Amino acid sequence: MSWFKRLITTKISTNYSDKKGVPEGIWAKCNACNAPVYHAELERNLFVCLKCGYHFRITARQRIDMFLDKDGRYELAEEVRPVDRLKFKDVKKYKDRLAAAQEAAGENDALVAMKGRVKGIQVVGTFFDFSFIGGSMGAAVGEKFVCAVDACFAERLPLINFSASGGARMQEGLISLMQMAKTSAALAKLAAADIPFISVLTDPTTGGVSASLATLGDIIIAEPGALIGFAGQRVIEQTVRQQLPEGFQRSQFLLDHGAIDMIVSRHDMRNIIASLLAKLLHLEQPPADEFN
Amino acid sequence: MNLDFLDFEQPIAELLAKIEELRYVTTDSKINISQEIARLEAKSRELTKAIFSSLDAMQVVKLARHPQRPHTLDYIERIFTNFDELFGDRHFAKGTAIIGGTARLNDRPVMIIGQQKGRTTKENLERNFAMPNPEEYRKALRLMEMAEKFQLPVFTFIDTPGAYPGIGAEERNQSEAISRNLFAMSKLRTPIICTVIGEGGSGGALALGVGDKVLMLQYSIYATISPEGCASILWRSQDKLAEAAEAMHLTAEKLFKLKLIDQIVSEPLGGAHRNYEVMAQNLKQALIDDLTHLRKMPMDKLLQSRYEKLMSFGR
Incomplete structure (x- = not known):
């Protein structure tokens, strides 16, 4: 199956396929180059293929572990939980989908907000979890994000968001669309206070998340090879009836079209972000981590 | 038939x-x-x-998309006077799916911005079926910022299936065009009144939909995704279209109950398309009442209550 067929994002919608996550077991196969990789080795390499550099999708907690300093972490808005306000039911009840996702991911919803440090610099991080209903943004994700922004605002801490989302959560109807306005308004308040916001786009960032908080960073960084865009590729193909160009909506495409500041590999993420933040905050240059 | x-x-x-x-x-x-x-x-x-x-939800969807339904220009003609259409984002394109410009409402100057659907195939091609490209949202933003500068209240009219899903639209960063409008509208220092007059399709609608008052005409719709898209993704079948439309809570009545919109504007018997004059009069009265109310609020209080309303969504 080609990579674009696995993605079913339609405009601002949810993406359910999560076949690119980290495979279970002792041996894994790279999604990009098919090379067999030893799982423990993959983990040591921050879930980046040792052969081809493909960045596997990772969970919010895995991201936090590799990004924030080990000590001084404090989770924010942990108590915020999703509510099924519409009593939504498609082939499954939304309530049951939520319960299953919570069980599988061990999270309340698709976003984790964490206060912590990056090389000693105090920050607030928000981390999307694509394994939780495609990282889709409903009321709980919006609320957690706003709580994180409020914490930044109160203590003048920079915000770093790692997005991985198919878009708005359809099962919450228009409430989910309104989270785009809610999160963007909170970021406008943060910007007015001259507090930095760094947005890191990881695979995938599409639809309602891409068209709100994710594209509002002072600095926007993408991981290599990430799918980033507004509309889903099938929808675009059906609309324009043309074959999509090679590498369409991938990180390099966004860089080439001026949509992002830089592409940064997972290994360099801490170094680059700490270095950027230190300048924006007028702090001394932090020492570079030596990876491995 | x-x-x-x-x-x-x-x-x-x-x-x-x-x-x-x-x-x-x-x-x-x-x-x-x-x-x-x-x-x-x-x-x-x-x-x-x-x-x-x-009416069931899918019937309302059909009314909202009715080709004879009044569109933005029909309301501009009947509600406002002295409309000067202004074009362009100053960088890339003139913009035809979103129209905008200055006008007068009861003699006082205002800014109008809205998506424009066509009625014939030719018109629809010219208007890109009211599916805006990024530069059209940027044109809208330019006009909103001008409205802020000259203290003109902003009226937006929402009627779009969604932002255009095209190759060029992605190259020119459709996502950022939308997010930038959400960002800017949340803090624009002038009253904003948004009305969904037909189809409120997703982020492409919301990009003109952040304001102090959000109105919906009685038989308009507003949703995160089209019912067709929702049925195909969640039900994997177009046979479930009616069920999807119902489940999505996309009608004015349901959205008002959810407190996601502020007001429903009544349509004449049989829908807006049966009587343009009555519809325009109803809407004009609602817009005037809302603006009168908003003008009385000090700017900081207006912005604070706009912000608080946005924060209340989903709480």
């Missing part, structure tokens, strides 16, 4: 056809024709009332 009428309106169409026929019957017949016509007309009104009192 009368194509001016939707499938569920066909009984009304049949009655109206009968009335038309009667009008041409020569008057020498024994029964009193004008009485019969009056009787049938009353019956047609009753029938219309009955049908429209229990």
